[in-house]
Amino acid sequence: MTRFRLRWHLVAVLLLPLPSCAKANVSADMQREVDAREQLGRAVAVDAGASRALAVASRADVLFEEGFSNVEYDPPDDFRHHAFRWMGQRGHVRLKSHERRPMRLSVKGWLNEKVIRAKAVVTLYINGRRLGSSGAVEDGHWSLETVVPSSSQRTDGWLDLVVTVSAVAFHWSDAPTLRVVVVTGLEWRDPALGP
Amino acid sequence: MQLTGVDRSTRIGGPKRDVARHATVGAMVAAIVGSFVYVAPKMSRNPLRETAVWSLLVVVSFAGWGSLMRFAVARRDRVDLGLRTVWGASAVCACGGLLASFSLMNRSAAFVVVEAGLALAIGAVILERRAVSLRVRKLAHAALSEPGLAVASAIVGCIFAIHYLGGIADSHTNPYDDDIAYLSFVRRMLDTGAVIEPFSLRRLSALGGQTLFLEIVALRAVPSQANTFDRSICLLMISLLIVGYRSKARKVPWFVALGTLFFLLSLPNLSINTASYYSGVAFFLGLFRTAVWLDQRERRPWQNALPLASVAAATCTLRQNYIVVSAVTVVALYVSKFLTSRDSLKSRARTQGVEPAFAALFTLAALGPWFVMAWQSNRTFFYPLMAGTANPAMQFQSGSSTILRELGLELGTLLDGLPVKLLGVFLFAALLLKDTSSRRPTHSFLIGSAAGFVALVHGLTQGDSSTLGRYAAGFLVVIPLAVILVTSTQWNGDTRFTRCAFVAATAFVGVVATWAESRPQLLTFYSRALRNIEQLNASFPRGPDTDPPEVSLYQQLQASVPVGAKLGVLLDEPYHFDFSRNQISNLDMPGYSSTKPGIPYFQGSEAVETYFRSLGIRYLAYVSIGYSRYHYRRDYWVQEVADEQEVWRAHAPYVIDFLDNLTSLDSRHRRAFASRGLVVVDLEEPRR
Structure with missing residues (x-):
């Protein structure tokens, strides 16, 4: 390598990190602002009496996807009322990994035994691996709480949580709008932060 | 030929x-x-x-x-x-x-x-x-x-x-x-x-x-x-x-x-x-x-x-x-x-x-x-x-x-x-x-x-x-x-x-x-379309009699601000203003765009006041909570915090924060104008 080329390499090596440093600062500021807005949004909603809506709402690290209805309220039309989502036999939620730290996951809901006439079992899978099961639901109410270990988190990005209910199914020729399972809360947080 | x-x-x-x-x-x-x-x-x-x-x-x-x-x-x-x-x-x-x-x-x-x-x-x-x-x-x-x-x-x-x-x-x-x-x-x-x-x-x-x-x-x-x-x-x-x-x-x-x-x-x-x-x-x-x-x-x-x-x-x-x-x-x-x-x-x-x-x-x-x-x-x-x-x-x-x-x-x-x-x-x-x-x-x-x-x-x-x-x-x-x-x-x-x-x-x-x-x-x-055509065809010629009441309301609001003064606005219908009379900054969608160093969000109303005063904006006009016709309804934005779409969940806290800051500024400063929920706050003068 000639002296000329070597000099330019040195300049490049010294200068290249500069924009990335600047970007890192911008990113840190951005993240602070994003965290602040999340906090404010949550505080305002809780203050307005909408904490039940927040429990089933998509948020920065929880995204409700296919298999769930939009958030509904009972009585309807007021976000301060009892909030829930209808769920089919299989519901998909995306959870953001927090640097693969172990995370506490709890899901709760209700299913209408009178309609399905069976003792359903609710099961959670993270990226295809079974994480926990409710056992046969006896009185309609179900809840699952577990810690997702770092070993179950395959990536630093998003994890696929699948909630399945064993007894909700229908024949292809008999496809009613099965509104028998609801989710009333999903929590995804760092257990180190306390209960 | x-x-x-x-x-x-x-x-x-x-x-x-x-x-x-x-x-x-x-x-x-x-x-x-x-x-x-x-x-x-x-x-x-x-x-x-x-x-x-x-x-x-x-x-x-x-x-x-x-x-x-x-x-x-x-x-x-x-x-x-x-x-x-x-x-x-x-x-x-x-x-x-x-x-x-x-x-x-x-x-x-x-x-x-x-x-x-x-x-x-x-x-x-x-x-x-x-x-x-x-x-x-x-x-x-x-x-x-x-x-x-x-x-x-x-x-x-x-x-x-x-x-x-x-x-x-x-x-x-x-x-x-x-x-x-x-x-x-x-x-x-x-x-x-x-x-x-x-x-x-x-x-x-x-x-x-x-x-x-x-x-x-x-x-x-x-x-x-x-x-x-x-x-x-x-x-x-x-x-x-x-x-x-x-x-x-x-x-x-x-x-x-x-x-x-x-x-x-x-x-x-x-x-x-x-x-x-x-x-x-x-x-x-x-x-x-x-x-x-x-x-x-x-x-x-x-x-x-x-x-x-x-x-x-x-x-x-x-x-x-x-x-x-x-x-x-x-x-x-x-x-x-x-x-x-x-x-x-x-x-x-x-x-x-x-x-x-x-x-x-x-x-x-x-x-x-x-x-x-x-x-x-x-x-x-x-x-x-x-x-x-x-x-x-x-x-x-x-x-x-x-x-x-x-x-x-x-x-x-x-x-x-x-x-x-x-x-x-x-x-x-x-x-x-x-x-x-x-x-x-x-x-x-x-x-x-x-x-x-x-x-x-x-x-x-x-x-x-x-x-x-x-x-x-x-x-x-x-x-x-x-x-x-x-x-x-x-x-x-x-x-x-x-x-x-x-x-x-x-x-x-x-x-x-x-x-x-x-x-x-x-x-x-x-x-x-046919009903609309019929109605417009039967309408009186345009004039002060056919203007919506907001026209005079916004004119009164603007008249409360001295000619040439800088005015920031967060209002439902700012198009009624005369933009040649004042230097008006439309703050239409809080959170997305602002002159450097940028509106300070989630830092309290004092920071917002300092920011606007540093730009020479003495007057802020806004529609107070409970009066907005559509876009600045605080209750609506609280609901949007739990919306299905990420774009609204992200935007909602900015609108809420900005509205709350304006309300706080309003409580501390003189009101240059207040009518039908439209308020002009004078940042230079405290409220007495």
Whole structure:
């Protein structure tokens, strides 16, 4: 390598990190602002009496996807009322990994035994691996709480949580709008932060 | 037969035909002058007639400017009315941008631009009197010889008239987009000659061409009639482009043109606000038609480049996401020409490099002033690649998007988000079309549209299919129109099962299915449009008696602020202000855009106060909690914190925080004005 080329390499090596440093600062500021807005949004909603809506709402690290209805309220039309989502036999939620730290996951809901006439079992899978099961639901109410270990988190990005209910199914020729399972809360947080 | 040196009229038709020709031209000139005399003076008139006549004059003015461009680049070539209106509108856009970059594109300038276009149109009618008269005669002859077709044309014409007048009479504006932002841009341009809005996301995300056209319409329309440009004028421009389509020597058959028009009119209404929808279709169809026109004859490079670059540049100013489509289409046109040439590579490089260079130069000349104004306003000319005053914490790309999810969003938009539900059928047909011109206009436009669509979805993964569909409709709706027009001029009547026949059949299926699918929406549209037309026609002439009460309320509010003082506003209808009286900053969408160092969010009201005072903004006007008509309802935004869409969940805390800070500032400072929930806070004086 000639002296000329070597000099330019040195300049490049010294200068290249500069924009990335600047970007890192911008990113840190951005993240602070994003965290602040999340906090404010949550505080305002809780203050307005909408904490039940927040429990089933998509948020920065929880995204409700296919298999769930939009958030509904009972009585309807007021976000301060009892909030829930209808769920089919299989519901998909995306959870953001927090640097693969172990995370506490709890899901709760209700299913209408009178309609399905069976003792359903609710099961959670993270990226295809079974994480926990409710056992046969006896009185309609179900809840699952577990810690997702770092070993179950395959990536630093998003994890696929699948909630399945064993007894909700229908024949292809008999496809009613099965509104028998609801989710009333999903929590995804760092257990180190306390209960 | 050589006719040089002899007056053709004398030889062919004699004095009788000469009189007829002069009568035709005279009637046209009289119609233009008469309409202008009717509409120009400031006086009381029927509001429907006033705006209808003015809008038609605007189209004639565009045609006049387009005739000037034709005179410059192709004075011996046939250029139909449709192409002229798009070329003319593009020229107006370039001139308007230049004036606006010097803050000169105000009410008077807009009027002069239209007047000049009308004078040019009259000049063109007189200069081309022979051709004009011949075409009118041909039309009359065709109507007499084919009465069935004439009746069908009249029916389509009536349907078109309902759409045209329906656009003028539809007083519904979108409170989320138009009332808080777009209409105030128009008013600001009328008052100050430019649109400088550093706090506005809407200003940040468009260069401003649509605002210029809305301003021209606003000279004889009230703000609630802002739909006139997109839904009436542009619909007429699209119709003229369809009817005038010609490829080489073949003209689109009249019955196909009628069917295509009927197809266009059958599409569900694209627009939900006064932003660019039909104007996108008009300018993209104009771009496509200009590309087809270029291949009809060899011309000097600059003569080809000027109309193409003008239309491409004007299209770019309408919506930010149109830039990619226009740029890639133009590049694809030149690359195709380069690849299809049979000359040696060296020769091609030498001879074919000049025209793209001219095109780049003309595009830059037309877009440059818009870039300058965008820089003056938001310190960027290429948002979102160059952030300018945008808040980097507010992204439109979803944090959880993946390639497959993006693909899913693209498919969802194509299948469900567009007004043409069977776009896939037309895309398939377009791919099968034989593009015989050297520039391959159809395929080049397909490439441009594909690139623009992918870029749009990639940049807006927080959006849903209907939002993305609206943004993409401007160029994607052109594909079915182009397929029908190109097929109709390629098919030679051969009844064998050729590829062209298959494409024609495919397009026909697509058209029929679209008609069938949009029937229920059309029923609602027509009943509403007819009622609106009837109501506007029966309305009193515009005046203080017909103004909404907000006009005087906003005037009183502004009067509470000293002349020349800086005023920040967060109000539902800021377009009632006189923007020449005060330097007004519209804070329409808190969180997205602000002058450096940026509005401090989530840091309390003291930080916000310090920020505005550092900019010299002493007065802040806002609509207090519980009084907002739509966009600044705090309760609504609290609900949006738990919304399904990421874009609203992210935006809601900013609006809540800003409203709370304004309320806090209000509690500490003197109220310069308070009425019906509208409050002006004086940051310099404490509350006593």
